[in-house]
Amino acid sequence: MDQTYNLLNLLSAKNIVIYMLVFTRLTGLMQSAPFFSTIQAPMATRLWFSAAVAFILYPIVQVSKAYIMPSGMPEFIILIAMEFFVGYLIGFSANLVLEGARMSGSIISIQTGLSISEALDPVSGVNSNELSRIYIYLATLIFLMTGAYQMLFVAVFNSFSAIPMGTFIVFDSNIIHSLVQLFAQIFKIAFGIALPIFSVLLICDILLGLMSKMMPQMNIYMVALPVKIYIGLFLILAFLSATNVYLQGVIENYIKAINMIFT
Secondary structure, X not given: OHXXXXXXXXXXXXXXXXXXXXXXXXXXXXXXXXXXXXXXOOHHHHHHHHXXXXXXXXXXXXXXXXXXXOOOHHHHHHHHHHHHHXXXXXXXXXXXXXXXXXXXXXXXXXHHOHHHHOEEOOOOOOEEOHHHHHHHHHHHHHHHHOOHHHHHHHHHHHHHHHOOEOOOOOOOHHHHHHHHHHHHHHHHHHHHHHHHHHHHHHHHHHHHHHHHHHOOOOOHHHHHHHHHHHHHHHHHHHOHHHHHHHHHHHHHHHXXXXXXXXX
């Protein structure tokens, strides 16, 4: 009898609502977080993973009492949308590092002449080239190797205290300023990765321009295109170790900043 009562208490309307709100915030995270939004993970896989993690976090959130129950279905629907937005915002903030890596690949591809190979990326929904995908996959691997995904889940867990479920989201000036700084870091990351390669290719352009003036009869375009591609690929491999170290530091600082914002 006691076991039946405990089971009915576990499946009460209050517990189901709390679980659904936790599950929705994690679902928003899975839609925008690095790795999950980078690879073509099926939607069912993301939902089941969100459900499993929500099953782990739900008892802790339920015991903490840091939530307000909705009074009706309209309020519950609004809270569902707000929880999804909070989770999506956390994942999107972490995903800005990958967008910076994507931008660096675009800058290098323009300088090497590989931007002509741009095609629609079905994962991101924007046009990208092979260099952009390479840098995105590199940043994703570093994100996994450094264990940054663990700190991302810590940020989600802490967000239940910073932004309790059932309360309307109010972002003060400090949070908005921190988010704007994270967005601005995209350009810093992109140029931090691409600038060494871009500088060498710019010098290569200058030398090729001087060569075309010295030998006007030479078709400099037919010479410059393959030369810049080979030099660009060589420089990418040469700076790969430095790029790895740079991205590790950037990802760690990003995750720390996200934890500070949502704590």
